[in-house]
Amino acid sequence: MARRSILAITAAASILLSAAARACPSLIEGVAADRIEALSRGVNADGWIADPQSAPPRSLLLELRKAGMAHIRLPVHADDVMPRFATTADRDQRLHTLDGALKTLLALGYAVSVDLHSGKRFNALHKDDPPGAMQEMRDAWTGLARVMQRYPADRVFAELLNEPEVDAAQWQNEVEELAVFVRRLLPQTTLITGPVNWQRADALPGFKPLDDPNVVYAIHVYDPMAFTHQAHWDPSxxxxxxxxxxxxxxxxxxxxxxxxxxxxxxxxxxxxxxxxxxxxxRGIDKWLQPAAAWQQRYSRPLIINEFGVLKAGAPRDSRLRWLAAVTAYARQHCWGWTHWELSQGFGLADAITGKAEPDVLKALFGPR
Structure with missing residues (x-):
């Protein structure tokens, strides 16, 4: 019964996603249409790989899949999977957890992007010792790829590095080299990458697309910060x-x-x-216009794979209004989106019930 239910949920969601892809035929060149579909609606599941006890409840994942979510972004923190910063046993444990998460999510019908998520120690190394940082990224991706190779390349994607904290010229050279390295490990996998400066939309015009056609480009949206990060957790x-x-x-x-x-x-x-x-x-359209212009110039697929509002201080109606504006812009421009995040400070799940907040889902999905 459970398997039939999952299959029915997957089929219904696929119909919605296929309709979206048909509306955007000119923007999926270089990346297969079914992969663009898979990235069209998603949510980040931060913390799962760092701590298996924080894995989201299966009931919540099923609920979101039924609602139309197609994609889970799994942050894997760089400091946890790089030899310089973690023991062999710790790295193996993280990769084992990743393997289990991929099994769970693929069985539920999700596509997954594995995100090498930069951390404090790696960021310091990246600035101070670029060659050393490149070696750590290669080592991390060698381990991640061993796990990902077990799964279909059209369902599991590789995000090369989240929010690189170096200057644009350094990252441009590094990402071109890193993409070639990861492509040898994962020949058919869609890669995901983006610019520096927290992957803001206004940083994208300075970022040159890779020669590799099988790449989706990712930006993050948290503007205006005064609104999205009000009641910030850091007392300083x-x-x-x-x-x-x-x-x-x-x-x-x-x-x-x-x-x-x-x-x-x-x-x-x-x-x-x-x-x-x-x-x-300025309004969401003004914040995101640089990315729209970049896409018009290069005709490459885009995803907003981080955006959200910290719930602690934002008026609820305003939070819903902002979320709806971001995803409406994404739909208008045929971009995918991945909400930050699932169950924590920005989460779309209610802290008491553990279930998705219906009005948040309505704001994200828009008219159905």
Whole structure:
């Protein structure tokens, strides 16, 4: 019974995704249409590989698959799978966990992108010793590829490095070399990569597409930060002092005016400066326009594989409005999207029930 249910869910979701791909025929050259479909709607499952106990409940994964999610992005933290930073036993444990996660997700009908997610120690190495960092990336991908080779290349994808923290010229040279290396390990696998500067849309125009045609390009969207990262978890971060900021951000909004007055009265000058720089908000279309122009120039497939709003301080209706605006823009431009993230501070699951929040799913999926 369970297997029949999963098959029915997969078939229904595939019909929705196929319709989306037919609407975007000119933007899937170089990457097979079924892979573009698979990346059209997804969510990040951060923490799973670092700690198997944090694996999302099967019931939640089934619920999301039934709702139309097709893709799970699995961050694998670089510091956990690189020989310089982790023991052989620890690396083997992470790869074993990855293998189990892939089995689970593929059985539920998901496609998966394995994301080499940069960490603090690797980022420092990347800046101070680029050749050493390149060797660590090769070693990490050698181990990851051994696991990924066991699974269909049209369902499991390889994200070369999340948010490289080096300058654009260095990363351009490195990613071209790294892509060739990973391509030898995974000849048929779709690769995913993106620019520097937190993979912002406005960094994409400075990034040259790879010669490899089987690549999807990824950007991240968290603008305006004053809104998406308000009530920040770090007490040293001025964004922690911004709470209740609505979206869109307008100078004449009484809620914005009250917040400005409160920050001024508390002498929170840094937070007030961040807020003032965000007024008025440019709008999602303006934030993402550089990526749209890049795609028009190069005709390469794009995905927004990180975007979200920290739930702690954002008004709920504003959070839903922002999420809906991002995915509406993605659909309009035939981009995939992958929400950050599943069950943590930005999560689409309710912390009490463990189930997906229906109004969040409605905002993400748009008109059905």
């Amino acid at each position: 971060e001025p964004l922690q002092d911004i709470i209740g900021l609505p979206y869109p951000i307008r100078a004449d909004d009484p809620q914005v005016q009250r917040l400005r007055e409160q920050l001024g009265a508390l002498n929170k000058r840094k937070a007030l400066a961040i807020l003032d720089r965000a007024i008025p908000d």
